[in-house]
Amino acid sequence: MSTSPRVTAAEIARIAGVGRAAVSNWRRRFDDFPKPVGGSDASPTFALSEVESWLRAQGKIAEVAPEEHLWHLVAASGDVPGRLADIGDHLLAGTPARVGPYADLLRAASDLAATRGAPAVFADLYARFADSPAGPGGATPPATVALIAELARAGRESAVTVLDPATTHGDLLLGFVRSASALRGQTAAPALARLVRARLALHPDALPDTDITIAEGDGLRADAWPGALFDTVVGNPPFNDRNWGHHELAYDQRWEYGLPPRTESELAWVQHALAHAEVGGRVVLLMPPAVAARGSGRRIRAELLRRGALRAVFGLPAGAAPPLGVALHLWVLERPSDALLPSHVLFAEVEDLARADAAVRAWHDFRADPAGLTELPGHHRTVPLIELLDDDVDLTPSHNLPARTDANVAERVRETRERLLALLGRLPNLVPAVPAAPAAEAGAAGWRSVSLADLARTGAITLHRSASRSGPGGHETPTGPTVPMLTTTDLAAAVPPSARLSAAEADQARHPRIRAGDVIVPTLLGSGESGWARAVRVAGVAEQDAVLGPNLHLLRPDPATLDPWFLAGFLTDPAHARRAGYGAGIVRVDVRRIEIPLLPPDRQRAYGETFRALRTFVTDLRDAAALGEDLGRGLLEGLTAGLLQPPGRPGPIRRGS
Numbered sequence: 153m154s155t156s157p158r159v160t161a162a163e164i165a166r167i168a169g170v171g172r173a174a175v176s177n178w179r180r181r182f183d184d185f186p187k188p189v190g191g192s193d194a195s196p197t198f199a200l201s202e203v204e205s206w207l208r209a210q211g212k213i214a215e216v217a218p219e220e221h222l223w224h225l226v227a228a229s230g231d232v233p234g235r236l237a238d239i240g241d242h243l244l245a246g247t248p249a250r251v252g253p254y255a256d257l258l259r260a261a262s263d264l265a266a267t268r269g270a271p272a273v274f275a276d277l278y279a280r281f282a283d284s285p286a287g288p289g290g291a292t293p294p295a296t297v298a299l300i301a302e303l304a305r306a307g308r309e310s311a312v313t314v315l316d317p318a319t320t321h322g323d324l325l326l327g328f329v330r331s332a333s334a335l336r337g338q339t340a341a342p343a344l345a346r347l348v349r350a351r352l353a354l355h356p357d358a359l360p361d362t363d364i365t366i367a368e369g370d371g372l373r374a375d376a377w378p379g380a381l382f383d384t385v386v387g388n389p390p391f392n393d394r395n396w397g398h399h400e401l402a403y404d405q406r407w408e409y410g411l412p413p414r415t416e417s418e419l420a421w422v423q424h425a426l427a428h429a430e431v432g433g434r435v436v437l438l439m440p441p442a443v444a445a446r447g448s449g450r451r452i453r454a455e456l457l458r459r460g461a462l463r464a465v466f467g468l469p470a471g472a473a474p475p476l477g478v479a480l481h482l483w484v485l486e487r488p489s490d491a492l493l494p495s496h497v498l499f500a501e502v503e504d505l506a507r508a509d510a511a512v513r514a515w516h517d518f519r520a521d522p523a524g525l526t527e528l529p530g531h532h533r534t535v536p537l538i539e540l541l542d543d544d545v546d547l548t549p550s551h552n553l554p555a556r557t558d559a560n561v562a563e564r565v566r567e568t569r570e571r572l573l574a575l576l577g578r579l580p581n582l583v584p585a586v587p588a589a590p591a592a593e594a595g596a597a598g599w600r601s602v603s604l605a606d607l608a609r610t611g612a613i614t615l616h617r618s619a620s621r622s623g624p625g626g627h628e629t630p631t632g633p634t635v636p637m638l639t640t641t642d643l644a645a646a647v648p649p650s651a652r653l654s655a656a657e658a659d660q661a662r663h664p665r666i667r668a669g670d671v672i673v674p675t676l677l678g679s680g681e682s683g684w685a686r687a688v689r690v691a692g693v694a695e696q697d698a699v700l701g702p703n704l705h706l707l708r709p710d711p712a713t714l715d716p717w718f719l720a721g722f723l724t725d726p727a728h729a730r731r732a733g734y735g736a737g738i739v740r741v742d743v744r745r746i747e748i749p750l751l752p753p754d755r756q757r758a759y760g761e762t763f764r765a766l767r768t769f770v771t772d773l774r775d776a777a778a779l780g781e782d783l784g785r786g787l788l789e790g791l792t793a794g795l796l797q798p799p800g801r802p803g804p805i806r807r808g809s
Contacts (some may be wrong), residue, residue: 154423158190158197159228167203167224168212169605169744181212187264200228211609218264219273223280226259232286233343236277240350243270271356278351279702282321283661283740288341290474292323292388292438295505300436301327302512303484304384307519307680308434315428317371318389318421324350328384329355334363338371339347372420373397381430388438388473389421396420409455413448422483423452426461429487438473439481446548453545457537460493461485464518466511467501467549481549484515497540500532500550506650527553561790568786575772582769583760599751604707605744612713615744616664616706619676632656638666639701640674643687646771648694651701662698665708667692669716671707672700673723674741688724690716690764699766705743716757721763722748 159167161175168174179185182611186203188196204221207213229235238254239261248262266272281287304314304327314328319337321344328335335352339345352358367376371389390396396417401407406427410422425435443449444465456462466482473480482502498518500511514532518525527533535552538599546552607613635658636649653663666672670691689695700706707723710714722728723746732745751759792798 159200159203159224160191160195160197163224163227164198164203164207165242166742168207169742170212170603171745174421189252189551200224215794218260219276222257222260222264222273223277225260226277226281227284227286228402229254229257231343232281232284233341233347236274236281237343237346237350239277240274240347240354243274244350244353271354274350274354275356278347283428283703288320290320290342290388292321292473293471293505294323295508296438296468296472297323297327299502299508299512300324300386300482302440302508303464303482304328304386304434304436305331306512306516308383309716310749312384314384314386315376315377315380315425316387317367317375317385317424317428318387319348320344322352322366324386324388325352326355327386329358329362331359332362333359333383336377336380337366338376339366340367340368340370342368370397372401372424372723375424377428379425380428382428382489383433385425385429385706387416387421387425387431388553391418391440391475393417409459409461410452412452416443416446416449416452418443419449419452422456422485426485426487429485431487431489433487435483435485435487437483437485438468439483440478441467441481441548444481444549445544445551447544450545453547454541457497457540457545460488462497462547463494464498464515465549466502467499469503469505472502472505481547494522494537496534496536497547498522498525498532498534499547499549501530501549501553527554561786561793561795565783565786565790565796566619568783570785572776575776575779579769579772579776582765582772584769587761589678601747602750603747607714607748608744612710613719615710616700617677618664618700618702618704618706621784636698637663637701638672638695638698638704640676640687640703642701643672643674643689643704646686646774648782653699658699666695666698666700667708668692668696669709669711669718670695671709671716671723673705673741673743675703675705675743688720690720707743715753715760717760717764718751718756719748721766723757724763742805 162172164175165172167410184206186198186206189199191197202215212610224740226232226235226239235254235257239258242258243261243265261273282291301324312332313334314325314332314336316322316337319325319339320341322337325332325335325337325348329352337348339348345366345368349364352364352366353362358364369376394414396414397420398412398414401420402411406423407420408427409423412423422435422437422439425437429435444453453462462483462485464484466484468480468482470477470479484498496518498515500514502508502511510528510531514525514528518534522534523536525532530553533553540547540552604613604615610616633655635655636651637651637653637658638649639651642648642650657663658665668691672689672691672695674687707719709719723743728746728748729741732742787796789799
């Protein structure tokens, strides 16, 4: 009986870059196709080693990359978190693979680590796990991790002991691996405890003597660290959990600021975190916006203010942390001491996590002089406690910030109007004039099509996927020489590469370098078809020599065989992406399954030029719409603020008139 890991027909299809129907066809047509070694008649399983050997012999796949092969071994094991934790423990121990059912898996990980390094190997495996259906989801983006770490460290040399009482991936603890002497966490998912510890310990920047412990269990009901105090507590605790233990924990000593109502699980986590903070210790927690103003939590919010525990509330943009569709808040608290109690609370809005420096500076300045921080309308303001302790105790940042008024709105409106009129004047000449196809050629049904996987096998196109991050988790500014990195955000915003990546990491992880004429496509379909169409890009001078960011594919056509704009035009159609997509919640696109027409070079160039003209027209039309929205907002803002006046009015409105 084979001891090789087993794969299903769907997994064979993914390995070969084909649909499941092709695998079924192979089983019928080829007598030497590997026989099932398990499963059922409806869903048989096959030995991975036999499948890979057969696919290579048939020329249906090239040599599998070592990282890809190792991931297939892990994915086929049936217990992905457990096997990844085994690999992490094994790489940390640095000992030969033990005898057992997974000895081959551990040996393969050791062999790859010998050439790539244990941190890079484990980072690649974890990135694949996080993106796979087996992953727990809920990862916190690196920019949010960086902001939380910066706010926690402000005014202190470093965060030495750090606790995350409700972790999933260990993301927030990653922000402290360079400085902390002790990292503690607790996860309600038993399978993740060992895995998160290995992820932290194998991080390239982790200090070798850092004491890392991740416990299992519910942090509220079964606190793994009773009585332990930390100088920093961070967390993204569960939201809207009505079964958090209200009845059985009614007399718990942690409720120093009042027993949280059953509907206020978030305030239970706030008090749990404060109970684990030493005097003067800092707590930084992600909170849903409803917690700031719900009537059921008013009494506890008021007590947090009176006792001087709550120091700041930052409003974050949607997408800052799961749930990604909600604009969360970031609460910064400190365990009160017997010294003079604070008199003010800082409220700030972070509109863009990539430019959160202003909010961090406001926090630094606020700590130095809470009452003296200069107010910046729409951005930050310090509010006296007496103003907050009213009937509502509303801690929503936008409700406590004065509205922004641009004193230069008249000049901005004039410039925007001129740009919009100039752009509208160019648009008629940009509309592609495309005649109807001859009746004999009308319709795509008669076209011969070919998949990108087949084109790759013939050398007409080269496919590259973005490399997994092997160095810092992306939340820290790279040191030394850097290279530009194109991200999914850049594609969606239609801007040049905006991120930076360490040149050393780019070379070590073999990040693909972009060339002019490459076609870039996302790996995720997303919820809107227009988003996919905007995200497909033909690289130009602006992208030259940039590296490929996460969740992107690079298609490099042979210009003698395939016109890049012809390729990009057909890829832009969301119908192709839907047919090549898989997954339930997050739809990933297997670009190798996308099919494009087989047309001669001259027809390709004609289509390519038309697609290029169409992209220019659509882009300018979208820019005109954005300018129109900006102009409308500016006009409304200026008129309502008295900085603009209706046409023909002789002068401003006078008081009392």
